[in-house]
Amino acid sequence: MATIIKTPSKTWKAVIRKRGWPTASKSFRTKRDAEDWARRAEDEMVRGVYIDRSRSERMTFGDALDRYLSEVLPTKKPSTQRSERPRAEPLREFFGPYSLAAIGPDLVARYRDERLTTPSQRVHRVAGTSTPLSPNTVRLELALLSHLFNTAIREWRLGLLHNPVSSIRKPSPGEGRNRRLRPNEENRLRAALAASSNPMLLWIFEVALATAMRSGELTSLRLHQVDLNRRVVRLSVTKNSNARTVPLNQHVTGVFREALANPVRPDDCDLVFFGEPGRDGVRKPYAFTKAWNEIKLKLGSADLHFHDLRHEAVSRLVEAGFSDQEVSSISGHKSMQMLKRYTHLRAEDLVDRLDGLQQQSSRQ
Structure with missing residues (x-):
């Protein structure tokens, strides 16, 4: 059985100690929320499917991105490192304050749609126009986001249930450039x-x-x-x-x-x-x-x-x-x-x- 404790900060903490499982705990604003969570968690333990999500709930995307850039990115080729660092910045700006557990497919889809209408700064500087980002640019940003989540799930063991990027529609890569040199x-x-x-x-x-x-x-x-x-x-x-x-x-x-x-x-x-x-x-x-x-x-x-x-x-x-x-x-x-x-x-x-x-x- 779970133990429900009222903390000095006036919140309610549920603590589960079950044989064969590490101690699990979580704090809530109301006693009923603590009891509901403890009931679900104990049921998942009985069925052998319980996953501790507390680490993914505490870790913000900004912190996860910092860890990714310091631990994972250096293992890639220098050319990949140079291209991926700039791609990380719009991801940080959009997802930074969210916890990893709070980032779902709907939020990732909103990021995709907003980026597809964002003016391309590089094209603007070179050609003096305000052309939107190419679909392939957004695809590469989503690929970086997806790899971060896969790393968090498989290597960091943060208790995430799934990769939210895998559930959304990716922008079409298009036909690619076919620019040839013109006469003279x-x-x-x-x-x-x-x-x-x-x-x-x-x-x-x-x-x-x-x-x-x-x-x-x-x-x-x-x-x-x-x-x-x-x-x-x-x-x-x-x-x-x-x-x-x-x-x-x-x-x-x-x-x-x-x-x-x-x-x-x-x-x-x-x-x-x-x-x-x-x-x-x-x-x-x-x-x-x-x-x-x-x-x-x-x-x-x-x-x-x-x-x-x-x-x-x-x-x-x-x-x-x-x-x-x-x-x-x-x-x-x-x-x-x-x-x-x-x-x-x-x-x-x-x-x-x-x-x-x-x-x-x-x-x-």
Whole structure:
């Protein structure tokens, strides 16, 4: 039987001591609430389904998020850490004061709907518009929220019954970007980048356009990863954790030759594309994003993202006749479904092939 005690603070505390179970207790404003809770808890113990929810009721989402960021996030890749920290802030702002036990599917659904109508600050700064956040941005925020709840349930054992994110409808990811370089845009970009005071900006552009490497893969490159004799670059740290070897055409081999012979490279720096020393005196990878954004804005290409160069490079490989397997070995896509997002072939490039197929059929 449970013991109901009136506390000095004029609340009622229910205490359950049952053999085979840890002592359970909870305080309530009224004696009846304490008795009702004790009755339900004892019944759950008899049926073997009792879960102590007190820890999840005491812990706020803000405290749980702090624990997640300090314990879980550091175990992820550096690139994931950089992207997830900003995603945590809108979650903290919305859910911070709530206890974990109080966050249900209805509250998560309200967060989703409000975020889908929130103006995107990044688009606003770049293009001067007030475009809402993309559905995929909200999906990634919900994925972070979901992982936090799964961690709280499976590892922290906070007594949560379920993950509220799993019960709501997720925003559609959409078709993905298919931005290609426009006529003469490549030449204009190349000329503007060549006029930059730092030649590494042009080298990075040329390599990205020829190899479909991601910006993080490019800036983290070390000298020993580039083999000019074999004309390959070996990538050991990638987004999907699969190492790959990227072949180089003659032009980009020459670009790498220039980059490796950079006369201003310090003797103790093995980064291919290096920046200035940090406060700790260690040189970090070249942070080219600001210079890239300024140049493309001047050229009227505000809607061009650096990652679109990867899309362009993969599309060109497909248009050149490389098979899906050959393209994936270069680009590092793990699935053909993901690769299809980048292979939007220009319809006019297929016209001659269709005519050839028709002529072949007529001869038969």
